[in-house]
Each structure stands twice: as structure tokens, then as C-alpha cells.
Amino acid sequence: MHLPATGAPSPERQAPAVPFGTTVEVPDLAEPAGDVSSYRRAAQAAGVSAHTLASWVKSGLLPEPPWTLEELAEATSSPESTRLSAAHGTASRWRAGCSCPDCTQAHTVDIRQRHRDLADARFPVEQRTRFLELLARGLGFAEALDDLGVAARIVWGSARRDEQWRRQLEETLMATRRTDLRHGSKAAFRAGCRCGDCRKSHH
Numbered sequence: 001m002h003l004p005a006t007g008a009p010s011p012e013r014q015a016p017a018v019p020f021g022t023t024v025e026v027p028d029l030a031e032p033a034g035d036v037s038s039y040r041r042a043a044q045a046a047g048v049s050a051h052t053l054a055s056w057v058k059s060g061l062l063p064e065p066p067w068t069l070e071e072l073a074e075a076t077s078s079p080e081s082t083r084l085s086a087a088h089g090t091a092s093r094w095r096a097g098c099s100c101p102d103c104t105q106a107h108t109v110d111i112r113q114r115h116r117d118l119a120d121a122r123f124p125v126e127q128r129t130r131f132l133e134l135l136a137r138g139l140g141f142a143e144a145l146d147d148l149g150v151a152a153r154i155v156w157g158s159a160r161r162d163e164q165w166r167r168q169l170e171e172t173l174m175a176t177r178r179t180d181l182r183h184g185s186k187a188a189f190r191a192g193c194r195c196g197d198c199r200k201s202h203h
């Protein structure tokens, strides 16, 4: 199929000369003559399949036809179109509006990972190391938290997700626990000890 060449104007409809350096609208894109109403032609112009184009309309990325070439170009280069062409079973495709089981599952995994990343960012490795140092220096659990400005649930959350860190934390809590408390008693927990024994007694 041959599309009429629209790029180079023929001599008889040459545009009037414009002073050099002036910014002008590109007429090919804005003119009604540039409208593309058939899915097949539009898809060809956008360099995608007609099926993809239809999904763009369905998702609202494109209005109903006809479209200008400019609209097609915009849609093609948008991040949204990249997402729409993503495969099923991806979070990108879910965000693009697909709710098939594979995409929904991928989305759930993605959200969980985002929450983890966010939580980990709130308690990064340097802070974890610092936290252990503070405990080793004799600060209580709550005091060390205060010093860092970190909430206890952030610490326990990170320990649940990261086994190596959990071991380090448990070992440090054990090694630095006070010797004047009876560990595993409610009293010791109330006194602020968070060693494994005291936490068990609390539950």
C-alpha cells in the first residue's frame, strides 16, 4: 500500500518564505488533511499494530478516530503506550488497565516489593549498623531507637524481611542484655529489654 507523500510540499503549493530563524508550526501535523481515520493507516503511521492502536483508544490514551498525525506521534512516544505494549503477567500491564489473574498477581508482588523498598529505605544499612553500635555501647533498645529517630516497628519489619540482619540484631540484643534482670520475665520486658527471651514472655 502506498501512502501519499506528505512530507515534501510540491512546488505549486510551496509555503510562503518565512524569515530565517522564525519558529513555525509544522503544517503536516496540524492540518485537517493530516487526519488519519482508519485504524490500519493510523497503525501504520504510528508503527504499531491495529490491535495495539485499539487498546490505546480503549484505555483513553487516544480519543476516538480520526486522529491527527501529531496525536499519533504523541501517543506513540508516551510512557503509557510502552506500558500498554507490556506483556501479560507484568505490573506495567496491570497499571495499563489489565486485570487478568497474571497481571493482578504481578501487581500484588510489585506493590509488596515497593513497600519493602520503601521500608528498607527508611532504615538503611548504615542506620542498622549504627543501631547495633548503640546497643553495644550500653544504650537500651528504646534509647537507641530514639537516638536514631527510628520507630520500633521499622526495626522489626526490617528484621522480618532480612534474615541476616535479624540474626545480627538478635545476637546483639542477647550479647548486650542487662545482667541485673531476670530475662524472660514480664518485669524485664517492662524494664525495656527486647532480647528474644523477654519478647517471648511478652506474647
Ligand SMILES: [Zn+2]
Pocket: 087, 088, 089, 093, 094, 098, 099, 100, 101, 102, 103, 104
Ligand atoms: Zn493481563
Ligand SMILES: [Zn+2]
Pocket: 177, 183, 184, 188, 193, 194, 195, 196, 197, 198, 199
Ligand atoms: Zn531480656
